[in-house]
Amino acid sequence: MEPRRVILFVFLFICRIFITLQSKEHVLLDMRASGSELGWLTSPNEEGWEIVQSVVNGSLFYTYSVCYIDSPEQDNWLRTTYIQGPPGTSRFSVELQFIVRDCNTFDGASVACKETFNLFISEADADVGTSFRKGQFRKVATIAPDEVTRGKGVKINKETRTVGLLSKKGFYLAFQDMGACVALLSVRVYYKTCPSTVQSLAAFPETVADALKVVEGSCVNNAVSQATPRIYCTSEGDWVVPVGQCQCLPGYEAKENSCQECKQGYFKPSESNELCQVCPDNTKPSSAGATECLCEDGFFRSPSDPPTSPCSARPSAPLDLASTTLSGEGRLMLSWSPPLVTGGRSDLTYSVACEICDEDSCVPCDEKIHFETGPADLQDTTVVISGLDSHLNYTFTVESRSGVSEGNAEGAAATITTALDYTTPPKVTSIHLDDRGPTSLSLSWTLSRRPPAHINHRYELMYRKKDVDSESDVTTYTVLILEKNSVQINELTPDTAYMFRVQVLSPEGMPGSFSAEHEFQTSLLAESQTQNKPTVVMGAVVGVAVILLVVVAFLLLRRRRLCSRGRGGPEDPFSTDQIKPLKAYVDPHMYEDPNIAIQKFVKEIDPSAVSKQKVIGVGEFGEVFRGVMKTPGKGEVTVAIKTLKPGYSEKQRQDFLSEASIMGQFSHPNIIRLEGVVTKFKHAMIVTEYMENGALDTYLKDHDGEISSYQLLGMLRGIAAGMKYLSDMSYVHRDLAARNVLVNSNLECKVSDFGLSRVLEDDAEGTYTTRGGKIPIRWTAPEAIAYRKFTSASDVWSFGIVMWEVMAFGERPYWDMSNHEVMKAINEGFRLPAPMDCPSAIYQLMLQCWQHDRSKRPRFSDIVNILDKLLQSPESLKTIADFDPRVSIRLPSTSGCDNTMFRSVSEWLESIKMNQYNESFARAGITTMEQVLALRPEDIRNIGVRLPGHMKRIAYSILGLKDETSSLSVFAV
Numbered sequence: 026m027e028p029r030r031v032i033l034f035v036f037l038f039i040c041r042i043f044i045t046l047q048s049k050e051h052v053l054l055d056m057r058a059s060g061s062e063l064g065w066l067t068s069p070n071e072e073g074w075e076i077v078q079s080v081v082n083g084s085l086f087y088t089y090s091v092c093y094i095d096s097p098e099q100d101n102w103l104r105t106t107y108i109q110g111p112p113g114t115s116r117f118s119v120e121l122q123f124i125v126r127d128c129n130t131f132d133g134a135s136v137a138c139k140e141t142f143n144l145f146i147s148e149a150d151a152d153v154g155t156s157f158r159k160g161q162f163r164k165v166a167t168i169a170p171d172e173v174t175r176g177k178g179v180k181i182n183k184e185t186r187t188v189g190l191l192s193k194k195g196f197y198l199a200f201q202d203m204g205a206c207v208a209l210l211s212v213r214v215y216y217k218t219c220p221s222t223v224q225s226l227a228a229f230p231e232t233v234a235d236a237l238k239v240v241e242g243s244c245v246n247n248a249v250s251q252a253t254p255r256i257y258c259t260s261e262g263d264w265v266v267p268v269g270q271c272q273c274l275p276g277y278e279a280k281e282n283s284c285q286e287c288k289q290g291y292f293k294p295s296e297s298n299e300l301c302q303v304c305p306d307n308t309k310p311s312s313a314g315a316t317e318c319l320c321e322d323g324f325f326r327s328p329s330d331p332p333t334s335p336c337s338a339r340p341s342a343p344l345d346l347a348s349t350t351l352s353g354e355g356r357l358m359l360s361w362s363p364p365l366v367t368g369g370r371s372d373l374t375y376s377v378a379c380e381i382c383d384e385d386s387c388v389p390c391d392e393k394i395h396f397e398t399g400p401a402d403l404q405d406t407t408v409v410i411s412g413l414d415s416h417l418n419y420t421f422t423v424e425s426r427s428g429v430s431e432g433n434a435e436g437a438a439a440t441i442t443t444a445l446d447y448t449t450p451p452k453v454t455s456i457h458l459d460d461r462g463p464t465s466l467s468l469s470w471t472l473s474r475r476p477p478a479h480i481n482h483r484y485e486l487m488y489r490k491k492d493v494d495s496e497s498d499v500t501t502y503t504v505l506i507l508e509k510n511s512v513q514i515n516e517l518t519p520d521t522a523y524m525f526r527v528q529v530l531s532p533e534g535m536p537g538s539f540s541a542e543h544e545f546q547t548s549l550l551a552e553s554q555t556q557n558k559p560t561v562v563m564g565a566v567v568g569v570a571v572i573l574l575v576v577v578a579f580l581l582l583r584r585r586r587l588c589s590r591g592r593g594g595p596e597d598p599f600s601t602d603q604i605k606p607l608k609a610y611v612d613p614h615m616y617e618d619p620n621i622a623i624q625k626f627v628k629e630i631d632p633s634a635v636s637k638q639k640v641i642g643v644g645e646f647g648e649v650f651r652g653v654m655k656t657p658g659k660g661e662v663t664v665a666i667k668t669l670k671p672g673y674s675e676k677q678r679q680d681f682l683s684e685a686s687i688m689g690q691f692s693h694p695n696i697i698r699l700e701g702v703v704t705k706f707k708h709a710m711i712v713t714e715y716m717e718n719g720a721l722d723t724y725l726k727d728h729d730g731e732i733s734s735y736q737l738l739g740m741l742r743g744i745a746a747g748m749k750y751l752s753d754m755s756y757v758h759r760d761l762a763a764r765n766v767l768v769n770s771n772l773e774c775k776v777s778d779f780g781l782s783r784v785l786e787d788d789a790e791g792t793y794t795t796r797g798g799k800i801p802i803r804w805t806a807p808e809a810i811a812y813r814k815f816t817s818a819s820d821v822w823s824f825g826i827v828m829w830e831v832m833a834f835g836e837r838p839y840w841d842m843s844n845h846e847v848m849k850a851i852n853e854g855f856r857l858p859a860p861m862d863c864p865s866a867i868y869q870l871m872l873q874c875w876q877h878d879r880s881k882r883p884r885f886s887d888i889v890n891i892l893d894k895l896l897q898s899p900e901s902l903k904t905i906a907d908f909d910p911r912v913s914i915r916l917p918s919t920s921g922c923d924n925t926m927f928r929s930v931s932e933w934l935e936s937i938k939m940n941q942y943n944e945s946f947a948r949a950g951i952t953t954m955e956q957v958l959a960l961r962p963e964d965i966r967n968i969g970v971r972l973p974g975h976m977k978r979i980a981y982s983i984l985g986l987k988d989e990t991s992s993l994s995v996f997a998v
């Protein structure tokens with residue numbers, strides 16, 4: 026046995042190293058670790074397996090060996106102590122380390138020598154002690170060495186067997202030797218677990234490694250997952266294939282298998298495995314565990330901004346806001362530059378608002394105004410606006426907005442007050458031949474845009490014979506300055522080609538660009554003789570020559586520019602003083618048969634083309650309807666239809682239609698346009714353009730205080746231009762009054778009411794004078810009242826009264842003074858006082874119109890010029906004429922009375938035509954005149970008086986009531 030002991034010793038030494046090995050194994054039995062007798066049973070008891078004790082490094086340990094190779098029939102058993110079965114698993118492993126001696130190394134090797142031994146197991150629910158029965162064991166495996174040991178080179182074999190499907194609480198192992206030389210160095214019985222672990226922020230419990238099985242875990246603190254996290258535990262004790270992911274809550278980040286709070290100054294907005302981020306720009310530093318970083322004061326996020334985005338400042342106002350008038354009707358372009366502060370955002374947009382403002386208040390522009398790319402959410406820094414009125418001043422507010430602009434609250438905005446700029450004249454786009462004779466050509470032309478009603482452009486027409494002078498340096502042109510966009514040129518050479526071109530001149534005489542040259546030819550003399558008869562006849566009948574200023578200019582082509590620059594100067598041959606109308610008005614009474622005048626000047630309309638819709642007024646001869654007229658080119662147009670009431674006499678019919686034959690001679694944007702007449706029908710009708718806002722006096726009364734002085738001035742300018750046209754046509758109106766001016770939806774004013782008899786009969790204001798005939802006294806110049814001297818100068822007086830009516834919002838001139846009192850006052854030098862809020866310059870012009878000496882009154886051309894100048898410099902309207910409420914609001918005849926005479930608040934409100942506020946005053950508890958006298962301007966607003974004009978009227982009246990002294994001084998000029 027000696028050599029065997031040596032070998033075993035060497036074995037033990039080598040095996041020391043295994044003792045220190047760690048594993049995730051749970052050891053049920055470890056032969057080596059046992060520091061004492063193992064207590065294993067051997068059978069037979071004395072022979073067979075024997076225990077060998079060794080001390081290595083001061084520690085005692087045991088091995089078992091057996092080596093009966095010479096004697097056959099060996100059956101040596103070695104049984105372990107009772108091993109408590111592995112909990113929760115039916116499998117365990119047995120790891121054996123052993124040495125088997127090569128049978129060949131024994132001299133005269135025995136045939137009985139074996140090189141294997143057997144492993145057995147016996148299950149038992151309890152320790153059976155030393156009772157050992159082989160029959161209770163079942164064989165697990167035959168253990169064969171990989172290498173046998175020969176000589177000194179010890180070969181340690183290691184073999185692991187998995188034993189499964191145990192059903193009892195514990196078991197015994199047994200080793201059967203049947204004639205081998207074996208040393209059992211180590212027996213380890215163990216089972217494996219997958220250790221508790223944290224994977225992907227999910228914690229999994231330690232799990233016995235059995236067959237491959239799925240284990241459910243749970244998220245670590247401050248982490249969540251949508252599905253239960255799972256992982257597989259292999260039979261080898263390895264975790265594989267984690268399924269499902271836990272994510273740290275907002276404000277936490279994953280670090281070392283746990284979720285930890287974000288540090289100060291960091292944030293994490295959502296459930297994710299991302300790391301916390303540094304707070305973005307313009308935010309306040311966050312505290313630990315922050316889910317967002319709040320914006321610094323003055324910085325914001327839009328609702329759609331993610332919390333990771335920086336905060337931005339609200340945009341500042343757009344810069345360099347400017348407007349440019351565009352070609353086309355009423356079009357203007359606003360442009361601006363982006364604001365200084367954009368907040369670094371890409372969602373910067375602009376919105377544009379349009380208002381019409383006076384000094385006190387603004388009203389939104391009406392719906393006609395169209396923003397071509399919409400008024401809001403503009404990304405461009407331009408917008409084209411159309412549908413603008415040429416006589417209005419618009420205030421545009423362009424506001425910068427971005428995602429951080431506050432709800433509907435206003436953002437930073439730039440404002441511009443502007444009007445269409447028509448100082449640049451439109452262009453003549455084409456010239457048409459309307460009629461021709463051997464010595465005459467009738468031409469008309471069209472413009473690139475329609476000039477606004479209040480701006481009267483003139484035209485410079487140049488023509489020359491086509492083939493003459495073409496070789497020469499010098500071209501002879503004939504130049505005409507014209508008021509209308511049509512002309513008849515006479516005294517031409519028959520059958521000759523002429524070249525024409527036209528340019529538009531602004532009211533200031535600034536020329537636009539020339540049209541292309543157009544060629545037209547006069548007819549042959551023979552061809553015309555029959556054709557031209559009516560013209561000749563008409564010429565004879567009319568007896569009024571069409572006066573044209575014909576200037577033959579010898580213009581060197583290269584000097585043409587110089588000449589045009591000088592145009593308008595005092596010695597300029599084309600200055601306005603020399604402009605003459607092309608036509609003069611023809612009194613229809615000049616015709617023996619008035620029907621001829623109608624045929625001549627008026628278009629006959631087929632009765633089936635007009636249909637009446639609604640009564641809109643009553644004239645002297647019958648009702649006035651709004652209706653529609655079918656026209657071949659334009660479809661249906663809205664028109665006004667004046668009717669002749671049934672039972673008329675032939676004289677009445679002629680008088681009725683005479684208005685049409687006068688109107689038919691006019692063509693001006695400020696004169697009501699005649700569409701035509703229906704005469705071949707029992708009920709004669711006069712069809713005119715429809716004026717949506719009706720008569721001016723009513724319109725103004727209805728809009729008292731709502732229209733700015735500038736707009737009122739624009740309206741007056743239109744009336745003055747219409748009157749200038751009429752006076753240029755040598756037509757005297759005789760009944761110019763706000764009631765005879767009509768207003769359309771663009772607030773363009775047009776003079777109407779041209780009946781021949783109207784001055785005598787039609788007008789309700791007409792008063793029989795001592796010399797017979799009816800005259801509207803309040804509107805009529807003294808010389809016309811006194812000796813029927815009706816002239817354009819008397820029309821100018823009436824225009825002055827219209828100015829007063831307009832500025833006083835339809836107030837009746839001279840209030841309820843009697844006609845007699847009015848005439849007396851006028852003759853004594855009194856004049857109407859300035860209406861409330863009337864710019865001084867306008868009142869001065871009124872006073873000029875009321876000069877007693879008619880030659881001192883301005884002409885309509887002067888009036889148009891003055892009004893244009895005022896319109897061009899609105900600041901000139903800032904000075905307001907002196908106003909005395911006691912004169913203007915109270916009746917002059919009562920203004921000398923005690924101002925405290927009002928017995929009630931409603932009586933007082935009635936006197937100043939503000940009785941619509943009766944209820945508001947009562948509701949506010951203002952029931953006595955003492956309370957009225959104590960009112961301050963802000964109290965008036967609080968009572969519910971919002972319109973600036975009304976506020977002023979009431980405030981002025983209170984002012985007047987407070988001042989006991991009454992005076993008519995302002996009334997005197």
Ligand code: AMP
Nearest residue numbers: 642643644645649665714715716719720
């Ligand atoms: P007249 O006989 O011209 O004085 O017209 C009587 C009333 O009819 C006027 O005061 C207006 O209210 C109305 N009226 C007349 N002509 C027109 C028109 N062209 N457009 C709109 N209303 C009109």
